[in-house]
Amino acid sequence: MTDIAIKCDGLSKQYRIGERESYKALRDVITDAATAPFRRVRSAMRNANGSQVRTPKSEIRNSFWALDDVSFEVKRGEVVGIIGRNGAGKSTLLKILSRITKPTRGHARIHGRVGSLLEVGTGFHPELTGRENIYLNAAILGMRKAEVAKRFDEIVAFAEVEKFIDTPVKRYSSGMYVRLAFAVAAHLEPEILVIDEVLAVGDAAFQKKCLGKIGEVAHGGRTVLFVSHNMEAILRLCDRAVLLEGGAIATHGETAEVVGAYLRTGASQLEIVDLTEAMRGISVRGQALLTAVRMDPLKPHGSWRLPFGEEISFEVEIEAKAKVHQIELGVALNSGRGFEIASCFSSQSLVRSALEPGRYKYSVKYPALRLVPGAYSFGLGLRSDAGFEDYIADAFTIEVVPSELSASFGADSFRGAIVPEARFRLVPIASSLPQTCLT
């Protein structure tokens, strides 16, 4: 028995851009094959004429490396956090480690049974009851029927759905659904547990419960790989962390250091953040979608790095797929550690309106929100009269940097998140003036 649980050696994974959207039609393959000889003749002729040879279609199509030469080791019983921006390669890494997909190059050696949790409620069927889904989902996650039967009551109690256990899950509220799904997964007992961002769902109380459960698992001597955008959770649970950037390991080591490095990278984003591929809450309706966030390009600093005290403003682009009523945008501001600091809805200053299908943009301004220098992330939600249309817990990040103003009153080292504009007055209190006649 070795001391190493996971050993990755030069893991690389190449994807072709657009591969996921367009399926090859048999027709194309056939016509490609049929015209290939002609193309060759034609290109040979062109070549003879001295003109450029056309590259075949398949090679023009861009490919990119979702993972590029990633090597690391995880010791038995270690809890390792994996962090990085959307598209940094975290999910690809987890998919390779849980054997869902093969690396293009390199290999991963895993010692022990892996249980992976890349999504809550995989395989849940709306027509089946809670009880039936527990067994089905457990089987999908690799649990034995006897094991589930033994822990069945525990699972149901954890999910707090005792009363509805024989109701089809399509009648569950989204909260109940998620709780049940997580409960099954939480009672999985593999030697190595791989978890991806399952905490982006559920209400705050349940998230806390989930974190507690993961902590329990982690401290129970299991090897855990944990991907999250919630830095608080990473800091609390993980012994070590790995920061991925553009498919490669940027830093890895002590959790606090790696998290610090991650927060500092927040400011190096493009002017536009594409949200189409961002991680969503699972129960959104999707009639209207958040598509992009744009920083005001006219700003002198232009980017996502703002001097303390400056107005924070950005634009959120949305697309209505169908007619939606009473649409409103919600913006949550989170500390770099993942705590929600403040949230607000567009309906505070804007009438909720009905939207015809099409593209729209909200512009959002916080005129007097003085954030203590540091990194902050924003969550975005779109709500209509029918419920949440879209929700992205971690849409984009900004970094507030010290300015002359903050330096003038030492705000750079303040502990909170906000330096409120407050009015102070100092006046003497008449009765407290030194009096001599008191005996």
Place this chain on the structure above:
Amino acid sequence: MGLRELWDYRELLYFLTWRDVKVRYKQTALGAAWAIIQPLLMMLVFSLFFGRLGGIKSDGIPYPIFTFCALLPWQLFAHALTESSNSLVANERLITKVYFPRLVVPMAAVLGGLVDFAVAFVVLLLLMAYYGIVPTSAVFALPAFILLAIMTALAVGLWLSALNVKYRDVRYTINFLIQFWMFATPVAYPSSLVPEKWRAFYGLNPMAGVVEGFRWAMLGSKAPGAMLWVSIGVVILMLVGGLYYFRRMEQEFADVV
């Protein structure tokens, strides 16, 4: 081939099969009745057009039960083939989010047809009682023919499901393929219509062997003979080839589906 691993996941196979059956019956108003209605209606149509008007001989067996007995394994096969061919695409979520031997998916889809088969089988027994047909000892060979029908469906289903992941055209060809295949199979007519010397060759369509075997086992018609051995050989070849192809393709499923 990773069959050991497949064995470790036998419970998943059971649950996926069970899910498919359960959901199908929950979502349909008539539920299990469909398993009976379809072959019964086909039997009526065939009896009228082929048996009565076409005057097709049925080896001395009353035409309705002659064709119904063939429709059972045929429907089992057709259902299993359709479901398994679409299975990987239909279970896309599972494939991109969880690891398990992918073979479980088309296998579960194939096995799901057995429940419908069992229901329709009861009708066959009733029909046999009505016509006063008592099975011979050949009836003990029946499970082998059911197995052969399932293996045929799986063999083709493995090829088509893996192809379907990459080339979505496959979906549209399946209905066509099944219709075509049925007329190439002695469902509405006896294989004795095929000249003696070509009959072993006819066994290249494995369903020909299955259907004639079924009639032999249940109704005591003539044993299929050499044709059956050809069918078995073809199925084994297709199944091994299908397993090999599926195994080779499965590493890409999660990236492409």
